[in-house]
Amino acid sequence: MHNAMKTASASSTHRVWQTLPRHLRRRAASHDIRRVPLRLREKATAEMDPVKTQAPTRSKSKAGKYRQKVRTDALLRRQRDKKWLETHLWHAKRMHMENMWGYRLAVSPTDKTYRPSHRASMHDAIIHDASYYSCIEIKGSEKLIVEMLESFCDPQGSGPGSKRYLSGARMIETHAYKRNAYPYELVAPLALIWRPQSQLLNYENGKGKKNAGTPLPSKSSDIRSILLRFHPLAHATMLDILKESASYVLETYKRSHQGRQETRLEITDVTGHFNVFEIMGPKSSQVLHGCLSPVHSVGRTDFSQFWASFANLQSAGSAPRSMVIGFQVLDPRLKFPPRNARIQIDAASYVHAPPIAFPSSQLAHSEIWNEQIRKGLLEPRFKKKDLDQRKSINLIPGTSLDALRQDDRIPVVLIQRSLENSGTTDAQSVHGWTLIVPAGWGMPFFSSLIFTSTRIAGQSERQTQSYESGKVYFPRDYPTTDAYSLYASEQAMQEKAVWDRKPPAKRVNYCKLGSENPFKPDWESILGIANKAEDQKVITTQREVPTPSDTRPFGSTVVRPWLLRGPEVPKIISSMSSVFNQGAILHSEVNRLRLKRGLAPLSNSVKPGDLLQNALINVQFTTCLRGSPQDHALVYILDDDVCLKWNKFIHQLSTVLDVNAETTEEHKLAGRIPDNTAIIGSITTGHYSLARGHGFAIGAITLVHLLALEQQCSRLHPNQEAPSKTIPMLAGIRNIDGHQCQVATVEVLADI
Template sequence: MNVKKEPSGKDAKPQFANAKQRRTARQVIDVQPVKDPESIARTINVEEFIDARKFEINSMETALKNATEFTGNMRVFQTLPRHMRRRAASYNVKRLPQRFRQRALDQVANHGEKPQPMKKSRKAKRKPGAIFEMFQKRSKENKRWLDTHLWHAKRMHMDHLWGYMVALHRNDKSTKSNFRASQHTCIVHDASYTTCLEMKGNLSDIGAVMGRVSDPTFMSVGAKRYIGGDKQGSIFIHRAGEYPAGSIALVSFFWIPSEEQNEERILWVWVHPSAAPDVFAAISEAITLAAAPVSINNLQSHMTRFELTGPRSHALLQEILKPDASCDITRAGRNLWSSLKTLRSPTSIPAGVILGMSIMDPRLSFPPKMQQRDAEIQSSHATQQSLNNALVRWPANVSKSTLHDPSVRQVFLRSKPTDAELIAKLQKKKNQPASSIIEDATLEPPTVPILLIQRNTHNASLGDKNANEFLNGWDVVLPAGTVAVNLWKSIIFAGAHATGIYDRRRLCFETGVASFPHDYPETAAHVQWATQQMTIKRETWERKPVAKRCNYAKLKVLDPFASHFARLVGSQYQSDSELDLKPVVVLHSVKLVAIIQDFLKKQEATDLQVLTGLCRDAIQTARPGFSMNHPFSLKDAFVRCRLTMMGRGLPDEHGIVYRASADGIAYWTQYFNRRMKNKSIDGEDDDEFDWSKPPSIENDAEIAQVLDKFPPHDLMIGHVTNGGFSMANGQGVAIACCLVRGLLQAKEGSSVGSMDDAVATGKPMKMFVLVRGPRGRICRPASLELLV
């Protein structure tokens, strides 16, 4: 034992070499130091005598406590020989020998430990009620599980996004299979994470509240087209009084049908979960400012929403959904759904229409059997005539349903009856397999109220003549609970291809549609998502060795991990490395983008002030009397674009868009003219620089003319938000956001007469720009067109 002196002179705690010395030291009885034994005897001091005896008694008790085998700090199981010790003996007394159990129980009682509850057996754990309770405990408030979580978790990669555990992508290679399914069959996506906000109040009051926070150029929620509840609309939400800034999210909405005009109306607003808190706060603030008797409630996790896309989505739902013939409320919707049976795809149906029905439990018709798609439509003249009448003039009162009733939604949280009870009842009733007695079964579960919403994605850059079937589909809204899982299984067994968040974004990219929040840099939801992705990508890049990672400094790329639109705002490029990501102003109105598109077509029109005046007049025309707290200006405004590469090259995310200089236009014009000339002679298209060719003086000189020749920052007009190889186009395509004033400058600089003949398509070039990826060494030419 070694005793060290502290700086103060006092003895520090002794240090021991092993546990045995420490145990022995604890058993030694401490003694008080003895006074000088040679001193003369004196009288006894009572207080000192009592203190000395008290010290000795405490020392003896402490030593006994440390030395006694079964009363010290050591537990009974620790005193057993090594060959009798068990790991479970520390909390299970029955693991100890019989003669030691009572002492162990006494120790447990003295320490105040609660006895361990008896564990449930595996059979008890797998009961449906126990499984439901276990899943409810796992599904935390900030990490909710969708109803189809178990199905997705076995087949897809899951991640925590926006307060939900959602599926990102399939575990197998599914990019091409998803694209084929969207073109020829059907894909399905569980979009139950979408938040539904319920507003209650008078029709005019709700319209006034939403008018304060919506884009004035969008059709109002109180328009005659929507108030009947038969169609779904969309608006862009802004913070009150901040238009055109303060963008929050693009939302969809529809009214719940009502018989009387003066009674309380209900409006459902569907918003992406990343922007749901901001939308809820903006509407609540607008209600306070308007002093309107309107209430707003969050119906998060109350309903389930499935998105079906593809040409076979209509036929698949016709086979799965079995309407309840005894429901009087949904008779009009049921009859209309029957008349639509001969339709080939949902493309023919008017955009945004809503159908309300009550269907039988999907388990009664499981598994569904899909019929092959006939080459010709076989229907009678009367059926075809009724179908044509419905498509020309959509009937009214076909969206009625009981889905808006909370008591009705509460019934479907659990399956009643269960699968086993349902099969037993049906087999007992008919004494034959349950699959053949669906129509005559009397003991059936309650009918399920649903809403069918036609989803028609309009993209002005593609044009109506190029609209494909995989742009459209059906949205199915039904109560949350086990009934949603049953319907999901029927959809999958019918042949639908399940997709995740990444697959959904990829489909939007293929169809040329912006994906929220990834392609919406004007919103705070995009900034939050981009900041998270920037951190992940930066950490991945920093983990690589210096010799194995891209040198962005040499490539003169300041923001390789994010699209920093804020650097482009202002009179000159902001090269501050500490500049934070923040939202910018992006024009997302169909009317304003159409005005800009028409303005760009005019050869002589390049004045930004004139274009600003046209947009300002369009806003006042759309909503007379609308006042803006800030002056409307297009100086720092962006617009969404679609870029198509004019040759080789794949535009990558966070790429840079440049307007071409005069030298760049001259070079690429000469290059394309030479390429078309060689193609007309050889019959083959000699693509751009072939790096596999043997080096030659002419080839090296041409490569050196464009390699590592980066345009100055003054020519930057935008960034790429999503890009890559498009299987629908067979070439590189990107979605970007570009400055409006940058497009005017690019149009003015690219007005070269020979540029219209640079491409072999025979069509005039829309706009000529240059694109460079964050890892690219060449700025490649691309054509630009606006997205509406």
């Protein structure tokens, strides 16, 4: 009876297409019966309004109809002040679009997909079109390219000239600085991909016969190519850095060789020559295996071994980090619609499955590096209607087409991609692949990749993936950079405009809450640089003739803020914590890293004390109790007595039986807000973490106060080794619109 009442109620208040799940609802379903599932078509037919036919009339000619432009010209006219990706029209119908970095990019889907997108990255697959990233190709002598790159790449970790990456088997992930400016002038994250070295000769049956299609080894010179990928916001800056570095390297080479041998470095902007798709999630390997159809090539046993085990990967994290795989595939439209590969659950076949291949130069070989081949593939040889005509001849509808000699063979590159931070305690890693295809083939590959219910990620979803995995995101989490200043200014203008549109009774009174900079963090005040500048102005006016040693203008290298980051950050902090003169240790560590890349030590104008005082460091915050940090939240250093009370309250929280007493004590402690002089940092990305189940944030604090937090932890817990996992460092966090200062643990974020 209840089911009958519910069915009768639903049938009277809902139409057929309103009862469908959201991912099946289409506006066209209200006009086309075939858009509705078969079991509901009879009812949908009864609900549809009868078609009203009109008597045919002669269409009247419109004045100026000959001057109307075709659709292609109209779309090109709309791209005068920004660029469209090849998948723009698909995204524009389903996602919110914004003008960003010279492009018209998708920000987030129009439907509510925040939680489903997170679940897809953790348990399924999600795809993002990253073709807007800037790409620059450098050709020249291998020695000169390495010398050029080492002058502006991050000296921490492996360099661009290390054997691990020089063969082209792996991609390098580093950061770019302005030439010889480390640790100042951080520009942007940088990905480097060396063109694989020529393959060795393969022999068949031990007779020394060359295999067909095997490229010959290069014996004449050491000319190499490398591809640089970075954020489009740093495009102009990176071009200037590359030109300056190339000029200096070539001038040095010319002086040392005295014109005996000529050489050159070619810097080519190849942005727009590739389509890049980031497929993340445990099922990303199965999606790619079902979409791509590799072309069989003689002599590539390493790729055959890789492809045989590719479909059985339960996670892309099982593959070697940043490995590069190059191969040729058939037109994905030939086997449309694709089907995801399934993992072999049979115990016998799964145990004896071949292991995934090890990264090598031969495995990474791809013809996508050849510019002539890319130009020949700018337009597919067959249009979709031609392929549909061939499919209509098949006796069995829906079967795949056999590849003909005339069909395109597209070179692609597959790169393993991981978002992980093993240096933290609660890191939630996300693994996947980066697929690079030539320009002109964006929609054919994209349509096949998304057909099997793979979710689509915009800028918000991509940033959320980095946030959930505990990784900093550019430019949002990179203070002291020019890109962050531009991003923060734009966000502040938007938030300020929204705040201004509200009446005084309906908006937050930041003056009453004591929030001096609610829309943009004031890093100069946090570092104390503004106070230094004011003190210098006062001293200058009191003295009649200032000495050269006292004149250190604001904005110079001495008082310029910088960000300490990299894989060696835990080692540097550990060495600084055990000595009294911490600035001298930091100064020596920076000089050691500079000498590692052949750079000169820091100038005498950079004092160790100033280097320490002007440093910021990325950290993560995990709330101990309730509350979720928000963007621009303030970070405070707590007094010793308040910190002891918080530790005692958190330790005794599980034994407290009186909920009212617990809430009262927590509110009492959270209500003690420190002064503005206790502000040590700010939150750049913060909200409720779905992967952790509580509040989580990424931000930056001053290096001086990070060391002070370690000393406080050692002072309050002398029997523990600080910082430890059992006794973590504590800090206070207050949202810009909050009345309480919640407590959170502090952990250093390092690129490990």
